[in-house]
Amino acid sequence: MRVDAKDMGADLKQVLITKEEIDAKLAELAAKIDAEYTGKDLLIVGVLKGAVMVMADLARALSTPLTMDWMAVSSYGAGTQSSGVVRILKDLDTDIKGRHVLIVEDIIDSGLTLSWLITNLGSREPASLKVCTLLRKPDAAKVAIDVEWVGFDIPNEFVVGYGLDYAEKYRNLPFVGTLAPHVYGG
Numbered sequence: 001m002r003v004d005a006k007d008m009g010a011d012l013k014q015v016l017i018t019k020e021e022i023d024a025k026l027a028e029l030a031a032k033i034d035a036e037y038t039g040k041d042l043l044i045v046g047v048l049k050g051a052v053m054v055m056a057d058l059a060r061a062l063s064t065p066l067t068m069d070w071m072a073v074s075s076y077g078a079g080t081q082s083s084g085v086v087r088i089l090k091d092l093d094t095d096i097k098g099r100h101v102l103i104v105e106d107i108i109d110s111g112l113t114l115s116w117l118i119t120n121l122g123s124r125e126p127a128s129l130k131v132c133t134l135l136r137k138p139d140a141a142k143v144a145i146d147v148e149w150v151g152f153d154i155p156n157e158f159v160v161g162y163g164l165d166y167a168e169k170y171r172n173l174p175f176v177g178t179l180a181p182h183v184y185g186g
């Protein structure tokens with residue numbers, strides 16, 4: 001296993017998606033998103049903190065002129081299960097009424113975060129509201145969500161890296177992987 005991030009190798013069980021696979025997938029998604037928003041005024045909304053890496057890399061892969069805003073919500077705390085209670089930690093700076101809004105997420109797990117976000121942002125009357133996520137766990141869905149652009153469907157296992165944390169660690173891994181049981185105290 002090649003692990004770029006120093007000192008984190010012993011905590012990993014498996015690399016699921018490599019940096020190269022992520023880069024290729026984002027280029028593919030960006031081409032489709034560019035086609036959708038040609039001639040439109042696009043606002044991409046990143047969901048902090050998990051989506052920082054996807055936002056940074058997807059934004060650079062897009063050629064559509066765009067603006068960026070951020071929303072911070074949290075439903076997981078330090079655990080590996082969604083509490084189902086979504087809290088706004090930081091709201092948008094932008095009024096999205098009449099704007100073409102693309103929500104950018106790192107992962108859809110139970111779907112509770114995104115479902116809540118779609119209702120919340122949808123009530124602000126954007127011209128359109130669509131979603132792009134790097135990862136999705138089809139077997140974990142508690143609510144059905146229409147997602148226009150999905151990078152990878154993955155098994156129902158807790159993953160870290162490329163923005164995704166466990167207790168705030170591992171976000172800076174350049175790939176997506178799973179953690180060894182000892183990290184969870186197993």
Ligand SMILES: O=P(O)(O)OC[C@H]1O[C@H](OP(=O)(O)OP(=O)(O)O)[C@H](O)[C@@H]1O
Pocket residue numbers: 047048049050051073074075076077082105106107108109110111112113114164165
């Ligand atoms: O589909 P769900 O079960 O709702 O899970 C997905 C959400 O959980 C994670 O965020 P988290 O709330 O852990 O905060 P973070 O982005 O700051 O890590 C992830 O970044 C998604 O936003």
Ligand SMILES: Nc1nc2[nH]cnc2c(=O)[nH]1
Pocket residue numbers: 076107108109110157158159160161164165166
């Ligand atoms: N780090 C991490 N955060 C999540 N939030 C929802 N699902 C996950 C996951 O698999 N990993």
Ligand SMILES: [Mg+2]
Pocket residue numbers: 047048049050051073
């Ligand atoms: Mg998140």
